[in-house]
Amino acid sequence: MRHSAVEFDSTSRTIMQALGLDLEVVPDWTCCGASPAHMTDHLLAQSLSTRNLRQAATISEELVAPCPACYQREKSAEIEVHADDHLRAEINAIMDAPYTGTVRVYNLPELLLEKVGAETIAGLVKVDLSQLKVVPYYGCLLGRPSELTGEADNEQPMRMDVLLEAVGADVKWWNFKTEYCGASVGVPKKIIQQQLTRKILEQAVAAGADAIVTACPLCHQNLDMRQAQTNAALGTSFDIPVLYLTQVMGLALGFSADEMMLEKHRVDPRPLVKSAIESAVALKAEEERKAAEKAAKAKAKAAADAEKVAQETAPKTTQEATQEAMQEATQEATGAGAGETPGATS
């Protein structure tokens, strides 16, 4: 993340800090071995991940892995090692020092929802993103399998949806949240990856989205960096920006396009973001102007009505007052109504 997805790395840190989460990098972490390790040897894979849990345990009980692949491996180790003492012993025998902890692993959306909460985040929104139409793209590993990730459904994960709605973006429904983007076949069989990527881009556009939001560096690379390649190979003309979840959240929280490193993407999202924010501001101003106009009209009408009423009722009031005055006068004359006389009425 520090190199190929530096904007995800940087913006993740920025918004976590802004949301009051104390972040520290695991000391002496190692590669979790994603793909090569767990496709070769289960014990090796779980050992590599458990070693990271052990390292994390030296500073915290909670570990967040923004990269979904890392998250999957670490979470898998957490679940298996914590439930299986025999496996833990086996791994501990391999490692130079044993892991005895109970570190809980989070993915990024999960951490934000559980530690900060959608309501709190919604309360911190400074920039109106209601004109930014997005579809969340979870890819293969962020939501599935639900037994591991804790999402309610394999096909319709919801955590990014909830966060994007919390920061006020216009989230569109689609059925391609977990569709395979083809990233891992991009090298050996590019055309398959391009066809798969096209399908996702097509569906995002059909769903009415102006941007795709993801929280996975590999998905991002495929949908953004390879978009032009896909266009060239398949004769399509997609021009849809792909943003990181953290970038959208950061924009809503008031960070600038520069701070959110929007210039890093191949499909430049800045014109879209700029126009979405500006049109939201314009819309709001228009609404306010209309509301003010309406209020002014109502006020004018009320004033006119009041004047009308005053004119209609004024003579009557005078008449009544005269009558009252006459009554009082009569009372006084008869000696029955002693005391204060009401002030002069006119």
Add this chain to the structure above:
Amino acid sequence: MRIGVFVCHCGTNIAGTVDSRGIAARAAELKDVVHTEDLLYTCSEPGQSAIQKAIIEKGLTRVVVAACSPHMHEVTFRRTVEGAGLNPFLFEMANIREHCSWIHDDYGLATEKAYEILKMSVAKVRQLEALVPNEVSVNKDVLVIGGGVAGIQTALDLADAGLKVTIVERETTIGGTMARLDKTFPTIDCSACILTPRMVDAAQHENIEIMAYCEVDKVQGYVGNFTVDIRKKAAMVDWVKCIGCEICMQKCPAKAPDVFNVGLAETKAIYIPFPQAVPKRAAIQVEHCRWFQQGKCKVCERVCPADAIDYEQQDEYVQKEFGAIVMATGLDVFPWEQHYHEYGSGNIPDVISGLQYERMLNASGPTSGHVVRPSTQGIKGQEPEEPKTVVFIQCVGSRDESVGRPYCSSVCCMYTAKQAILTKSHAGMDTEVYVFYIDIRATGKGYEEFVKRAQTEFNVKYVRGRVSKLYEDVIDGSRKVMVRGVDTLLGKQVEVAADLVVLASGITAADGAAQLAQKLNISYDEYGFFKESHPKLRPLETNTAGVFLAGACQSPKDIPTAVAQASGTAAKVLGLLSRDKLKTSPQIAIVEQNRCVSCWKCVEVCPFSAPQKQEQRDGTYLSHIIETVCQGCGICVATCPVNCITLKGFTTDAIIDQIEELLLA
């Protein structure tokens, strides 16, 4: 005391793992045992004769049979010993099959365990006393809960036999699921044409009372004497005055979702579900009514020619007595939108359920029987489009453990074949029709032939495989539902661009079935289907005496099966109610009142309200258990803090003797 012990081989069921002959011989050493014998099949005629012969010749006063579970044959052997002049409650059964031979494989250890079980039974039988059943009178009226085709069939059969029947139906009309179907397989005859006359028969039968828009609130009592509280739901319409003219429905300005048409159309806040409704009476859906929601309107009141509208109507409760209850609560369609997100979660308009399609095919349905794409409906200046390619997906909510439904819904293969054929006849033979299936289950009479007709005569293309995803796409300028699946026979992925997709949504128990089961104290499975007393030998009865099952409330069923079962159930009810008196089990709890401390714990725990506070001569109260109400469950016995309640036939002394026999002897 002269005890006889009989040990069963049950072929090799027991003798395969237990030395039946050996333990019979060893039992001769036990105190009071004067006769032992091992028998190949004790429940057979020779086996039972052997027991009777021994009772008479050896003068046995107690009998123990070591064989299968008492659930299986206790009643059988009680009759056997009674036939030889012994009181049936001086008999005890040792379960050495389900509790021993079937679950162990070590011959020596299993034999030892079987002998211990037998010893304990001998210890218990010594403590038994002769018991005599009580008799109670029987109410001959029957309650049928649910007015679908099964409930109607049971009610008509019982009413024809002369019994008074009350049908309680929670909707405003009887008819159930069948009333919503268009045609029925495998004969393609009109569902309404065969059902609605039966509905009218039920309504006009002198022995049947239909209580529509009512629910069972509370059930008390026991077989032959149930007391049932029924809630009459407020329809906001006086049904005595209402004439079913539908004028209110035509004039009502408030729209409401049409549940009868499964959301494919809109109805009004005041509604009659369909033209052939029985009873044909209007009801107001309060949550959609302008008067109830906004405090103005009252159009229905103004237009009603019968002056039947009553906005002040409240729920009413009535109490009725019945001798037997038939559960016929039917089914609901699996809510696929909540579980199949890969099929669009209900967000793709041209993806509909089988029941919705049924309404679409129906001439009195929302599209007057025209097959159309829902996405093209209701657009101004445009006729709804007829689909050219229709895809059916089977097993949606059936045979799918990932959505918690491992069972087969049993009707979907057939109704899909029917709908596929009807598609061709409604939308034209040139319509492309595909069916994605796992297996075809067509086991009924004429069913396999029917599916074959769909495939050959109507050229419906059957593809064996699951569909993994549905999504909308634009192909050559027109909007399609893309069906992405696999053809496992070709071993290839397939994709079909469809205009309409129909999901063969499976069957679930009716909403609220489990809660109703709790009110009646009957068992239900994890899906809410009611459990029969025995899957093979007592499929129509529940474990609660006097409560019977009819139709799909027990398990998914098609119409012929539901009707056949409903008539079978009627025969069972008639069998029960043909008697004027019922014998009740004498194995019930009694209170030793001189030790009762009036703590009323027994009153609190009893699920049947058998213990009562009985006033004594000195004005104090002591617990007293009503014999005819007690079911002998023993909860009060275990609860009583001073041990003053005894369960006849299951005394504490006998249980202690059993334990001592096991641990000390």
